[in-house]
Structure formats: C-alpha cells, structure tokens
Amino acid sequence: MSNMRARMAGIVSRTTIRDVARTAGVSVGSVSRALNGGKNVSARVARDVAAAAEKLGYQPDLQARSLRTRTTGMVGCLVSDLANPLYASIVQAAEARLREAGLLMIVGNTANDPARERAMVAAFRSRRLDGMLVAPGSDENDRAWRELAAGGAPVVILDRDVPGEDDVPWPAVLVDHREGARTATRYLIGLGHRRIALLTPGARMRPGRERIAGFKAAFAEADIDPAGALVCLQESSMDFAQGDALELLRRDRRPTAIIALGTRILAGALRAARDLGLSVPRDLSVIAIGDTDLAAVHSPAITALRWSLEDVGRAAAELLLQRLRGTSGEGQSRALLPVDLVLRESCVPPTAT
Amino acid sequence: MSNMRARMAGIVSRTTIRDVARTAGVSVGSVSRALNGGKNVSARVARDVAAAAEKLGYQPDLQARSLRTRTTGMVGCLVSDLANPLYASIVQAAEARLREAGLLMIVGNTANDPARERAMVAAFRSRRLDGMLVAPGSDENDRAWRELAAGGAPVVILDRDVPGEDDVPWPAVLVDHREGARTATRYLIGLGHRRIALLTPGARMRPGRERIAGFKAAFAEADIDPAGALVCLQESSMDFAQGDALELLRRDRRPTAIIALGTRILAGALRAARDLGLSVPRDLSVIAIGDTDLAAVHSPAITALRWSLEDVGRAAAELLLQRLRGTSGEGQSRALLPVDLVLRESCVPPTAT
C-alpha cells in the first residue's frame, strides 16, 4: 500500500528484490542467490526467478548492494587539468579499461590546488570508492594519499614521485621522461648544436625533474660546455611562454635549438621565433615534448618526443584492477613507459655562429 | 568485539555513527540530527556530538546515507570522445560547477556506440545517479534517455536535438552553429569567394545539420550560384579528411575557401593544401570551426568560429542543478549560446580564376 501511495503521488516506485520474490513465489534470499551466484539454487527456482525479474524489469539497486558488500564498483580519478589533451587521453583510456571491468569512474579536476585535492579525496573516501588513480599536483602532498590508502582503498599514481611508506613504493605508472629528454638532447648535440634551451614547467613535479636530469645527462656525457644547457622553467601558460621565449631568443648568444613542452609552451616558442623573424628549422631547431596535433600539423612538421597516453591510462587501470582483485602478489607494481623521438622536419644542423 | 576481530585481521573498521553516539552519550538519532540539520538539538548535545565526532575522526558513510535518502549526490556525464578538447573542456567546466554544489561526476565515453550508451545509462540507473548530462551519439537513440528520465532523474542534453515528449522539449544547452556558419560563409562571400567548401561530420547530429543549414542560408541570401556551396561530410579522422581534402582541392574548379571543423579535419585540410603547394591564405582561405590551439598558433593564424566551451559545461551543470533542486518552474529550460567569428590572417579575397 505504500506502493500505491507512491504511485498516486506520481513517484515511480522501483521494483525491488522483494517484488521479484513475491512474483516468483520464493524468498528474497533465494532471489539473491539465483540472480548472483547461481549456486545452491534449484533449476525450478532459477527459472521462476529469471522469469519474474524479466517480467518486472527488475534492476538491482547497486547502491544498496554496496552497503552490504562493502564495495562500490566505483573508482576515482584525480588530475590537475581535465581539458589538457595529455590528461584527457589518459583518463579516457583508463575509463575504457575500467568500464570493461564493470567499474564506473568518477573524475575530479584539482587545478593543482592542494585544498581541492584533499576535499576530493575526502569525498571519495566518504563514498567508499574502491580505489583511485591520482596525479597529485605536487609530489609532496602525500599526506592525503596516505590517509586514503589507510582506508584500505588501493591508489595508483600517475607519473608522479610520491614518497612511499616504509620503502615500499606506491603502485605507479611512470613515463621515462629522463630517457626521452636525453635522447632528444643527444640528437641535437649530434647535429652540432651547443646551446640548447629546455622549456618545461618547474621541477616541482616528476616529469619536469626527470626531463631536466636527462637533458643535463646528455650534455655531461657529450663532454661539451654544460653552460650551453639552458633550463627555462615555465608555467604552462602560452603568453608567459611567449614572452619568456622572446627574451631568450633575443639574447646575444641565443640558443640554436629549443626543446619545448606540450601545446602551450611550444606554441609560445614558435610564435616568438616568428615574431623575431627566425625561421624554423634554418635559424632554430625545435623539438616538441609530447606529440600533439600542433606538432604534427605545423609547417614545418615538428620533431617530437612521443609516448602513448593510452598506454599510461590502460596500464594504470590494469594496476588498479590487479590490486582490487587482491592478486597484488603477482605482477608488477610499477610500470615505466618508453618515450620515442619522432623525427620530422624541424631540426637541422645549426648555421655557423 | 567484532571491531577487535576486524582490527586483528588488519582491516580498519570505520567509526560509525553508533560509535559517535556511544562516546557522546546520546542516541544515534540525536547524532544524526546534530550533524545534519542542527534542528531540534540542544546546545549540550550539539557540543558533545561535535566533540565526539572530532575525536573519533568520524566521517559519515554517504553510501549508506543515500540508501535512506534516495539521493546519491552523483551525476553522470556521457560524451562520445573524452579526449577531444571540445568535449574535455565542457566536461571540465561542468565538473567544476557540480563539485561546487557538492556533487560528484561520473564520466562515460560512448565512442558513439549505441550499445555502450545504453549500457552506461543502465549502470547509471542502477547506481541511482541523481541526474545526467548527455551528448548522445545520434539524435535518434532517445529510447534510452526516455527510460532514464522515466526513472525520475533529470537529464540535460548537450548540443543535440533529442525529440521531446509531448511537445515538451528536453532541457538542453545548444550552440548556435547555424548562425555561426552563416556568419562565416557570409564573410567569405563578402570577400568575393564563390566556391566554398564546408568540411564537417555528417548531418546525423545537430551541430553538422545546423552548420549546413547556416552555410546554405548564406548562399541563398547572397543570391549567388548555390552550386558553389560544397558540403563535404566527413568522419572525424584526420587521414580521411586529408585524403578527402586532397581530392577536393585537385578538382578543376576547386574551392577558393574552406570551412573546416575542429582539430583533425582542419589539420587534414591544411596538410592537403600544403602537399598541393597551395599557400594559405593566398591560394586558399581557411576558417576553422572551433577555436583550438592549432588554429590560434598556426602560421598564418587561422580565422575561427569560437564559442565558449566553458559556458556550455557550466550552463549544462546549472540547468541540471536547477532540476535537482526542483525549482524547474523558474528559469530557462534551454540555453542557446552564441558563436563568434574571430578574425585572423587566413582569409583574403580570392585571386582571379
């Protein structure tokens, strides 16, 4: 009769497991068993329950189920900039893999704000999410992750160095930015360049740190003047990068080659070069970090460091699934993905200076 | 003692409202009231409960709460391509607004696959999500949305024409692609162009349909030969677009201007032009639909149709929140966002043919 009341009020009252039980003429327990395990269920009951469920269009309330089973079938994903193609592709790939496994993904944009980050983690915790993928805005805000992990939910880190606990590192998917930067730098040095600028966001996070390390390593191993290795730390804003790049290219002994991150900074550098009448690649060789549309389509096409964003997302999802299944013993707990140098038209030997 | 057992097994047993009640020396009901409404609670109880909750680090189980309150605090968001900057920005903006309102957002990538779409909707339904934002892969797969809405959860449509029920249209956020395309076309015609190609994905969905309509309208109102209006339907793949664009530009009476969508198709067109030795804008004027990094940074910079993706996401979230609050009476149920033409360097009068 409460059903009737609800119907009269215009509210569609869902069909519950109890309705199915009544229609099938069995107990709720039997319905649950029939629909889930299929174990310890007679053929007759199985048939009747299936028929009743079909007839009533029954869909179990996963919300209610999770209260009992202590598992929600949902995982969180925290990144600093969802609109950034670099993150978006990772998120998409991870979502695809997780959905395959029947999990839903909740996204959160942190905008590199530690407070937001903490708030999101708290929300995830309160919702009892089964696990999460995170790319912290800084490598040091690990208190929050530690707390979350203490709640028992597995956490997989995306391309960040979060200090581990008791020497056991966090499961993580890392990109080998160091080797990538080294390869690119070595390539430019091999072409004859001696003054090369690296334009990348600060060393506050792993990717930048690793790139700088690889960049310097290439200079060191080539045994040439390390003063030619110009590291320019940038925020990820295009205009800033352009101003900065202008200043850089106006110097007396300006770099003959530039390695620039992503879309924004690369664009800033290219615009600066154009504004100064520098032609790429004749006057300035350019390598992009990250193979974006811009790099591929630009005239001349820009040589780029490329790694698979899909692999990052998929590997992260895989790692998380592994943990969720509790088979953490087997399999790797970290993945290091390779970076390739895609040769195009934007690099040539420097003209005599 | 079940607590002790759990602790011995290494499982952190959460502190529940019952623990708080015990520590504060009140009933669970009072704790709930104190923590939520604050109504009908004496100062003493409020103080004691707050203290106990603080001391125990109590965090309510929202999963359990939602079972009782029939509201989950989560909304779904379904788009066809999360990695596409056009969608990613919308999703980001919507997420920001929803988070402000205390809601979590679950994303799903449908890849324009109706089966996936239905599966996701079913999952959303089973999880009792409060509402959803959807950009269906086709305008006709509305059965699924109808079903969902029947469950009582508000649905806001993103830039699609989904047939409404009983003449009451779905709440939707629409972009005025028609007017945008008309403006762009009129501009080119004004420059003297008479053969213009529109490169856009098929008319299966609203944006393409509207663009084509606006494109043709501009020709009609200019009273010039409508045979010059070349509509080229494309899939959103770069290589295909390039091949197609090559074919197009090799024709005898090739178009003197191109209006091309987004990143991929635009890139394909630019590459095709470059491969054929056509210079932009001297030999070919180009307008981009959607103001991407590529358009802004390309040399020459590409004139583009621009609308605010942030506004789309925010407006959609706003519309949804309105419905969730039940104040659907007031306020608009649809929003139509304007499209601007950003003039850059890629359009000039055609050279004599």
Place this chain on the structure above:
DNA sequence: GGTTAAATTGGAAACGTTTCCATTTTGCGG
C-alpha cells in the same frame, strides 16, 4: 505551582541488498 504547548530525546523502523543459520527437502545407498 500548574497547565499546556513546544522543544528535545531515545528507540525503532526503513532503505534494498547479501549472507548467515537453522530447517526442510532432495538424493542415494543399503
């Protein structure tokens, strides 16, 4: 101080599942 209304409180029901446990049914060998 007594009466009545209002505010507060504790206890229990309810939300929709799963899972435990005791009971009944089935299957099978003698």
Place this chain on the structure above:
DNA sequence: CCGCAAAATGGAAACGTTTCCAATTTAACC
C-alpha cells in the same frame, strides 16, 4: 523404506544511515 549426507530454502540479521513516533524534558504563561 530407512537413514544420512548434501543440497536447497526461508527467515532474519546486518550494512550505516535518516526519519518517524512516542515519550520525556523544557519553556511559557497565567
């Protein structure tokens, strides 16, 4: 047909909240 183990079943507890209801305390007024 009996006895017994195994399988199937129904009923109820449990998950962690919120909310209803009845009971109690406080406030207010004369």
